[in-house]
Amino acid sequence: MAQAKILVEGYTNTGDPKVEEKSCATISLVKDGNLNIVVDPGVMKNQSQLIDALAKENLTVDDIDIVCITHSHIDHYRNAGMFPDKTKIVEFWGLWERDIVKDWDEQLTKNIKIIKTPGHSYDGITLLVKTEKGIVAVCGDVFWKENFPENDSYATEPEKLEESRKKVLEMADWVIPGHGGIFKAQK
Helix, strand or coil: CCEEEEEECCEECCCCCCCCCCEECCEEEEEECCEEEEECCCCCCCCHHHHHHHHHCCCCHHHCCEEECCCCCHHHHHHHHHCCCCCEEEECCEEEECCEEECCCCEEECCEEEEECCCCCCCCEEEEEEECCEEEEECHHHCCCCCCCCCCCCCCCHHHHHHHHHHHHHHCCEEECCCCCCEECCC
């Protein structure tokens, strides 16, 4: 079985017109055997926050094999460049190894599946991770956080977002959202 956990819990105050907008993605770690994946390395005031979180898992940036970008909003991917050249990037358009891109296989590993989840943006993907506690969906802004308003004012295609949300909830037992803590999928 694989593991999926939050390294740095994200936040957002989007939707509050009284304050300056601030946002950082939830940064997750997915491990399957010797494969280490960081999902959505975020945009933080200081990258040492992520480095310290990795150290608590006995990892460094050099130990990360793949960085997964759930969609192309900068609050989810800005820190992708802090990982070494050997680190691959998986995103909607493919699996990148330096300047070479190949199509990704939906079944990334025996325990990790990639699905397309458009709606918040056209290029959304979700990792479905088979863990001892069930399937964990690491889904970017398909869900911003638990109990976040259903109306996503940033959604490029609200109808597709609704379809993606249903799909994720049907397939997952747990959800790691784009800007909050893990929550149980309500079937």
